[in-house]
Amino acid sequence: MKGVKNIFAGRWGIIGVGIFIGILAPLLQKWGNPSNMGICVACFERDIAGAVGLHRADVVQYIRPEIIGFVLGSLVAAYLFREYRPRLGSAPIVRFVLGVFAMIGALVFLGCPWRAALRLAGGDGNAILGLLGLIVGIWIGTLFLKEGYNLGRTQKTHHTAGWMLPLFMVGLLGLLLVFPQIPGEAKSGVLLYSLKGPGSMHAPLFLSLAVGLLIGFIAQRSRFCTMGAIRDFVLFRQMHLLSGFIALIVTAFAVNFAVGQFHPGFEQQPVAHTMHVWNFAGMMLSGLAYCLAGGCPGRQLFLAGEGDGDAALFVMGMIVGAGFAHNFGLASSPAGVGPYGIPALIVGFLVCLFIGFTMRKRII
Amino acid sequence: MVKTVDARGLSCPQPVLMTLDEIKAGTADEIIVMVDSDTSKENVSRAATSKGWTVAGISAQGDVYNITIKKG
Numbered sequence: 464m465k466g467v468k469n470i471f472a473g474r475w476g477i478i479g480v481g482i483f484i485g486i487l488a489p490l491l492q493k494w495g496n497p498s499n500m501g502i503c504v505a506c507f508e509r510d511i512a513g514a515v516g517l518h519r520a521d522v523v524q525y526i527r528p529e530i531i532g533f534v535l536g537s538l539v540a541a542y543l544f545r546e547y548r549p550r551l552g553s554a555p556i557v558r559f560v561l562g563v564f565a566m567i568g569a570l571v572f573l574g575c576p577w578r579a580a581l582r583l584a585g586g587d588g589n590a591i592l593g594l595l596g597l598i599v600g601i602w603i604g605t606l607f608l609k610e611g612y613n614l615g616r617t618q619k620t621h622h623t624a625g626w627m628l629p630l631f632m633v634g635l636l637g638l639l640l641v642f643p644q645i646p647g648e649a650k651s652g653v654l655l656y657s658l659k660g661p662g663s664m665h666a667p668l669f670l671s672l673a674v675g676l677l678i679g680f681i682a683q684r685s686r687f688c689t690m691g692a693i694r695d696f697v698l699f700r701q702m703h704l705l706s707g708f709i710a711l712i713v714t715a716f717a718v719n720f721a722v723g724q725f726h727p728g729f730e731q732q733p734v735a736h737t738m739h740v741w742n743f744a745g746m747m748l749s750g751l752a753y754c755l756a757g758g759c760p761g762r763q764l765f766l767a768g769e770g771d772g773d774a775a776l777f778v779m780g781m782i783v784g785a786g787f788a789h790n791f792g793l794a795s796s797p798a799g800v801g802p803y804g805i806p807a808l809i810v811g812f813l814v815c816l817f818i819g820f821t822m823r824k825r826i827i
Numbered sequence: 828m829v830k831t832v833d834a835r836g837l838s839c840p841q842p843v844l845m846t847l848d849e850i851k852a853g854t855a856d857e858i859i860v861m862v863d864s865d866t867s868k869e870n871v872s873r874a875a876t877s878k879g880w881t882v883a884g885i886s887a888q889g890d891v892y893n894i895t896i897k898k899g
Contacts, residue, residue, distance in 0.1 A: 469865070472869050546864075613841055617836045617837075699843065701877065757840075
């Protein structure tokens with residue numbers, strides 16, 4: 464299917480993908496996912512970290528099939544259109560570290576850019592602070608890019624290496640099927656399941672998986688990226704990816720409104736807090752980390768699906784980062800930021816600035 | 828004057844930044860940009876077009892695309 468023109472690469476393609484996600488994400492909430500969290504890559508990876516015991520926050524433990532679908536859907540698209548290109552070696556450990564701090568920032572805000580958009584579309588005013596922080600963080604990242612920041616070239620590698628994250632996802636799906644949720648039980652085999660809180664709220668497994676696969680497929684084709692949307696506008700005044708992101712927000716707003724999920728305000732918003740400064744700063748750290756790593760959390764999953772081993776490392780960094788975030792009390796809750804959330808943000812900024820300032824060697 | 832930008836192994840926005848730098852330098856009226864992903868191919872073509880350049884041709888050699896862009 465290589466010769467087929469990529470209809471998703473055009474202006475209407477990316478807008479169509481934004482609309483598609485904007486319809487399905489609020490519907491996933493209707494079908495059981497937590498409020499304003501139809502899809503949240505950071506939250507869902509955090510839930511996966513909890514389900515396998517990397518942290519013990521018992522309200523956020525569930526292997527989210529959407530994440531599995533994102534990677535495998537992208538893998539299928541990449542193979543169908545001959546875009547599967549196994550590659551790695553572009554500063555993998557740096558990408559892992561950026562993934563860790565991207566997750567810590569996301570869990571101070573309580574969401575990735577996708578969820579920030581869905582929170583806004585659901586009427587959560589706190590998301591405005593998060594989105595502003597995201598924009599500022601990405602803007603700082605573009606300053607480094609203009610000064611020559613780069614992570615170096617990738618190398619072609621074995622197909623097997625590109626398969627590692629997709630296989631990890633197949634493994635997670637296998638665990639989910641072998642150890643299914645037992646009503647009223649917090650543990651099934653090796654897996655942990657939330658009995659209360661957002662981790663206990665989920666759409667039916669195969670519905671979540673199907674939506675994940677579909678989105679993974681079209682997102683790989685369209686290169687949908689929320690960070691790239693803002694970065695490309697800041698750097699090149701290019702609206703291409705941004706038009707998809709805006710389409711997502713507008714559509715999700717319309718769908719939320721239509722199905723009665725739009726509740727405007729700042730207080731008492733689902734899985735959110737009202738500490739404006741830290742909502743801003745959390746997303747600012749995440750935005751900077753995404754920009755330095757070259758993609759939002761969703762895009763990193765889609766890249767990993769098409770064989771990018773470096774993006775896979777970023778994903779693993781985010782999952783491990785979720786473990787740190789909950790074990791160390793860095794993650795926020797509806798009550799506000801965690802006991803060590805603010806120092807963690809400061810450390811995160813220092814690490815990102817160190818990376819940004821020092822990795823500016825000429826590309827060879 | 829023909830210039831070559833080797834953006835193989837680099838992910839976006841680097842290929843676009845390197846291409847735009849070469850366009851801004853103003854010494855070339857034709858640039859051959861080497862990339863090795865479809866995403867970079869699309870992004871470089873889009874960026875060149877937005878700067879008023881034309882994509883004169885794209886040839887594939889194995890995993891590498893050579894994108895020829897021309898001024899005007």
